[in-house]
Amino acid sequence: xxxxxxxxxxxxxxxxxxxxxxxxxxxxxxxxxxxxxxxxxxxxxxxxxxxxxxxxx
Numbered sequence: 001x002x003x004x005x006x007x008x009x010x011x012x013x014x015x016x017x018x019x020x021x022x023x024x025x026x027x028x029x030x031x032x033x034x035x036x037x038x039x040x041x042x043x044x045x046x047x048x049x050x051x052x053x054x055x056x057x
Contacts, residue, residue, distance in 0.1 A: 007035040011042035 006015045007024060015034065022043030025036045038046060 007037050009039040009042055010036055011038055011046065014039075 005018050007018060007021050008014075009016050009020075010025075016039045020039045021037055022040040023038045027036055
Protein backbone atom coordinates (compact mmCIF):
# COMPACT_ATOMS: atom_id res chain seq x y z
CA UNK A 1 0.00 0.00 0.00
CA UNK A 2 1.14 3.53 -0.71
CA UNK A 3 1.58 6.07 2.09
CA UNK A 4 -0.67 8.62 0.39
CA UNK A 5 -3.72 6.36 0.60
CA UNK A 6 -3.38 5.56 4.31
CA UNK A 7 -4.32 7.35 7.51
CA UNK A 8 -3.69 6.53 11.17
CA UNK A 9 -6.72 5.86 13.41
CA UNK A 10 -5.99 7.37 16.83
CA UNK A 11 -8.62 5.19 18.54
CA UNK A 12 -7.66 1.70 17.35
CA UNK A 13 -3.97 2.57 16.69
CA UNK A 14 -3.91 1.13 13.17
CA UNK A 15 -3.07 2.32 9.69
CA UNK A 16 -6.22 2.21 7.57
CA UNK A 17 -7.06 2.96 3.96
CA UNK A 18 -8.77 6.25 3.14
CA UNK A 19 -11.93 4.30 2.23
CA UNK A 20 -12.20 3.37 5.93
CA UNK A 21 -11.84 6.99 7.12
CA UNK A 22 -14.77 8.29 9.14
CA UNK A 23 -13.16 11.53 10.29
CA UNK A 24 -9.80 13.05 9.37
CA UNK A 25 -8.20 15.73 11.51
CA UNK A 26 -6.54 18.88 10.20
CA UNK A 27 -3.30 18.68 12.11
CA UNK A 28 0.40 18.98 11.48
CA UNK A 29 1.24 15.99 13.67
CA UNK A 30 2.33 13.06 11.51
CA UNK A 31 1.09 14.95 8.47
CA UNK A 32 4.37 14.26 6.66
CA UNK A 33 3.71 10.53 6.97
CA UNK A 34 0.03 9.86 7.59
CA UNK A 35 -3.03 12.01 8.31
CA UNK A 36 -4.68 11.34 11.69
CA UNK A 37 -8.34 10.54 12.25
CA UNK A 38 -10.93 7.95 13.21
CA UNK A 39 -11.91 4.97 11.10
CA UNK A 40 -15.63 4.47 10.47
CA UNK A 41 -15.99 1.88 13.26
CA UNK A 42 -14.20 4.03 15.86
CA UNK A 43 -16.09 7.16 14.83
CA UNK A 44 -19.37 5.35 15.52
CA UNK A 45 -18.05 4.23 18.91
CA UNK A 46 -16.88 7.75 19.83
CA UNK A 47 -20.25 9.22 18.73
CA UNK A 48 -22.11 6.64 20.83
CA UNK A 49 -19.99 7.41 23.92
CA UNK A 50 -20.50 11.16 23.39
CA UNK A 51 -24.28 10.78 23.10
CA UNK A 52 -24.45 8.61 26.23
CA UNK A 53 -22.34 11.10 28.18
CA UNK A 54 -24.38 14.05 26.91
CA UNK A 55 -27.60 12.34 28.08
CA UNK A 56 -26.27 12.31 31.65
CA UNK A 57 -26.24 16.12 31.81
